[in-house]
Every structure is written in C-alpha cells, then in structure tokens.
Amino acid sequence: MTVEKCLICGSDAPLCFRKKVLFQYDVRYFRCSACGFLFTEKPNWLAEAYQEDIKGIRDIGMVQRNIQVAELTVRLIMRHLDPRKKFIDFGAGTGLFVRLMRDRGFDYYYDDPFARNIFARCFEARKPVAGHQDYELLTAFEVFEHSPDPVGDVGRMLAYADSILFSTELQPEDANVLEDWFYLLPDAGQHVAFHTRKSLHNLAKQFDLNMFSDGRSLHFFSKRSVKLQAKDLDIWYRDPVTKVLRWMIRKILAFKGATPPTASLISSDVKYVNQLLRDRD
Numbered sequence: 001m002t003v004e005k006c007l008i009c010g011s012d013a014p015l016c017f018r019k020k021v022l023f024q025y026d027v028r029y030f031r032c033s034a035c036g037f038l039f040t041e042k043p044n045w046l047a048e049a050y051q052e053d054i055k056g057i058r059d060i061g062m063v064q065r066n067i068q069v070a071e072l073t074v075r076l077i078m079r080h081l082d083p084r085k086k087f088i089d090f091g092a093g094t095g096l097f098v099r100l101m102r103d104r105g106f107d108y109y110y111d112d113p114f115a116r117n118i119f120a121r122c123f124e125a126r127k128p129v130a131g132h133q134d135y136e137l138l139t140a141f142e143v144f145e146h147s148p149d150p151v152g153d154v155g156r157m158l159a160y161a162d163s164i165l166f167s168t169e170l171q172p173e174d175a176n177v178l179e180d181w182f183y184l185l186p187d188a189g190q191h192v193a194f195h196t197r198k199s200l201h202n203l204a205k206q207f208d209l210n211m212f213s214d215g216r217s218l219h220f221f222s223k224r225s226v227k228l229q230a231k232d233l234d235i236w237y238r239d240p241v242t243k244v245l246r247w248m249i250r251k252i253l254a255f256k257g258a259t260p261p262t263a264s265l266i267s268s269d270v271k272y273v274n275q276l277l278r279d280r281d
C-alpha cells in the first residue's frame with residue numbers, strides 16, 4: 001500500500017520514505033498531504049523497541065532536562081493555574097519529573113502503564129472517573145512522538161484534566177530534509193508519530209481545545225481560555241530579578257573559589273557513551 005489515511009485528519013497520506021527500524025524492519029513512513037503529519041506504518045515492533053531500552057543508556061541529558069522542564073512547569077502553574085490542585089504526569093517513565101514536582105510542593109501523580117516507576121512509587125494516579133476531571137493540569141513530555149493512536153491518546157489525557165502541557169519536536173520547515181531528520185531515531189524504534197503545527201492545530205480542534213506552541217518543541221492545549229505568552233514556554237526564560245540574583249550568587253561563589261573549575265560534563269559524556277555503544281556494535 002502506498003497511501004494511508006492520516007491518523008489526525010483522515011486525509012490521504014502518501015508514502016514518504018522507508019527506513020530500517022531496529023536495524024531489521026523495513027518500515028514505511030507516510031505523510032499527510034493536508035496537515036503534514038508523518039507516521040510509520042502500524043508499529044508491530046514496539047514491544048521489542050521497549051524491551052532493551054537503549055535510549056536509557058544514551059540519554060545522558062535526562063536529569064538536566066527534567067529539572068529544566070520542572071522549573072518551566074512551576075512557572076506556568078504559578079502564572080496561569082491553581083497550584084493547590086492535583087496534577088498528573090502522563091507517560092511518566094521513571095517518575096523523576098513527578099518526584100521533582102512533589103519536591104517543589106505540587107501534588108503531582110504518576111501515570112504510565114508501560115514503565116517502571118522508580119522515583120514516584122506510592123503516588124500513582126487513580127483511573128479517571130467518567131465526567132470528572134480530577135487534575136488541574138496533565139503533563140506529557142516525550143509522549144506524542146511515541147503514540148500510534150494520537151487522537152485516542154489525547155482523549156485519554158482529557159479524561160484526567162482539561163489542560164495539557166506537552167513536548168514533541170515539530171518537523172523541520174523543509175520537508176526535503178525529513179528523511180534524515182534526527183528525531184526519527186529509527187535505530188531505537190520508539191518514535192512513530194511526527195507533528196507539524198498544523199497537525200497539532202487539527203488535533204486541538206477535534207477536542208475543542210485552545211492551542212499555544214513555541215513553534216518548536218513545547219505546546220499547550222486547554223479547554224479554558226488561558227492566555228499563554230512566549231516566555232511561558234521558554235525553558236531559558238528568567239524574570240529579571242531572578243537573573244540578577246543568580247548572577248550575583250555566581251559572582252560571590254566564584255570570588256570565594258566555591259564554583260567548580262570546569263563546565264558541565266554532559267556533552268563530553270554523550271560523546272563517550274555513543275563511542276562505547278558504537279564499539280560494542
């Protein structure tokens with residue numbers, strides 16, 4: 001088959017290219033001619049892809065990323081939502097994000113039927129009760145690109161909360177470079193759904209949600225009329241006072257000789273681990 005129906009809008013999605021997934025499966029990728037959504041053929045390899053989670057080994061930046069996203073989520077909740085309510089992390093993985101948010105005083109809960117909860121045990125969310133959304137906000141980081149059923153999954157998320165903060169990398173503007181786009185990650189076999197701004201808009205419309213996006217990787221859906229600003233989805237944003245205070249603290253620590261002499265080892269560790277894995281293969 002060379003044309004599928006788009007999983008988001010139902011339009012024709014012709015075959016775009018093929019990739020070797022998990023080093024062995026010849027997989028077709030289809031792209032919607034209307035909304036640009038790119039998706040793999042039905043992923044029968046997912047059980048295998050999650051069995052030996054090589055990403056867990058390669059993912060050196062996981063902790064730092066979770067800390068940054070936790071800071072952003074705190075800011076967004078404090079500016080636009082009710083911090084005294086309950087919150088839920090969907091596809092919560094190890095539970096690190098839930099733990100970080102609970103450490104910061106937010107009543108956060110874990111949901112992930114496919115992963116091992118390590119950091120947030122005893123804080124699993126209860127199954128949703130029909131017509132009763134218990135949570136103020138649902139977060140879903142690095143979930144959408146894993147979903148073979150994007151419409152069904154958003155429906156499942158909305159059973160918990162009427163606002164969703166999520167991450168997924170949007171496709172590059174130039175469709176000609178799609179075939180070599182880093183985000184496809186065919187070796188790992190876990191990414192099967194790739195959005196455009198238009199496909200997210202379409203998804204939001206189907207559920208009558210307002211949408212905000214940073215145009216790259218962070219997005220917000222809500223049934224409420226929450227008006228986000230660009231800074232709400234910018235992990236690097238700091239208000240001017242915090243900026244000055246942090247700068248002063250750094251200067252004082254440096255003066256006292258109390259700062260580490262070298263920069264973070266994240267990027268050199270990524271290179272080191274990738275080299276080890278290449279040698280092993």
Ligand SMILES: [Zn+2]
Binds near residue numbers: 009032034035036199
């Ligand atoms: Zn479409």
